Amino acid sequence: MKKPSISDVIASEPFEIAKNIYWVGKKTGNDLEMNVFLRIFEKGKQKINMLIDPGPPSDFDIIEQNVKKVLGNDYKIHFAFINHQDPDVGYNAIYFQRYFPNMQIITMEDTWRLIKFYGFNPKRYIPVDRFKSRTIKMITGHKLVFVPTPYCHFRGACALYDVTERVLFTGDLFGGLSDSPGFYADEQSWSGIKIFQQIYMPTNIAVENALGAIKRVDPSPALIAPQHGKIIKNEFVNHFIAKLKTLAVGLDLADQNKILVSQYIKAFNAIIQQIKLKIDKEIYDSIFSALFTDESFPEIFSIKDEEIYEVKIAVEYAMQFFLNNTLKNQSDQVKRDLQFLVLHILTDLNLPTENLNLEVDDATTNSPDDNFISEEASDLKEENTSDETNISHLNIRNLLQLIEDESGSDKFNELTVLRIMLKIPPDVLKRNKVNSYDDFFQLEETDDVDFIKYIIRGSEQILGHRLPESVLNQEI
Ligand SMILES: [Fe+2]
């Protein structure tokens, strides 16, 4: 069943992203949508129109209508810039060249060697490679800089920098999935960018090299306009450049620890099995179908006979993606059951849980990089944590009793303990020999001050009040 997307209700109207630069694409509602841009260079009576990555044939009618809406029925396209050879990037240029036989194609030689098979007129081709300075000036005085981004994801890929408006068109680099409303990227958009980049970029070496070239453009870009997903502006430009710089992508992921990967695959399948056994069949079906992307994007999980046998992005992140899709739009009860199940299975398999976000908001999908643990911890420290400095002894028996009394059910009791454990750094758990929630239940007391500090902080955050004297400062 196709997931409802905000794109279904947003009309594909042209949208001006900067002065005289319009998004003229088509909102399809698919996981992956194509951005097409129209740049108008204007001076006095002179008007030059350039399409940037004119998109795939399936979007042509809407793109053409949008161009007309911006330029009027009597429009003309003078240039098409093409980042790389993929049909989703530039196939429509051939239709536009049939309408406007003088339209010139600007692209790298490596790209031209392939796109020429679309049937372009070879006399109407301008190789980027011709410009040694990589800079051109339009007749209207506007300056454009070509920024080759080799192997991101094709050897002939080239970004285009509009110096006047400080907009950098990056093709697939910085591209992301269409998973939330709006044109502009925010923190949540990283999730879809990360998935797309991990699937399509070959290796971090290539990405880092391209980002180095982008860092050198002057003035620095105010806007990054990729061919998929959101437009990146303001503080998110440098923020996402920094994030992408250290991201393992493509072949880098083949270096993921094999034991860790197989543990995660075990965890995915155990969670799926348990959902089938313990939770409603209908919920199982909806959760299972949410693991599949639509035909616009490669599957993240390889599945056979309802079993996952391969994960195509970083496994820790795949777990967050899985949780986002699993927890979204479930009732509070089902959410609690699922959270419990997931924590139980991950803890049993000794997989880290401290960076997982289990509090998935239905309206958005959260990124695992939003480390809710440290945020909550620092908030509480300022507000209402018990004075930890004086506490050198903690009665865990009494604490567990308190949790059970307050939560009223065994299941929630265990979940609460797991959630407290999530607030404790792995090294602190390890030195106290706590590897699962069962180990925690076996504890009677501790005088490890760090351990005490984290338990108190975590308990107070989750219970929502200070711990009473019966738990603090008591010896057994
Ligand atoms: Fe591509």
Ligand SMILES: [Fe+2]
């Ligand atoms: Fe693309």
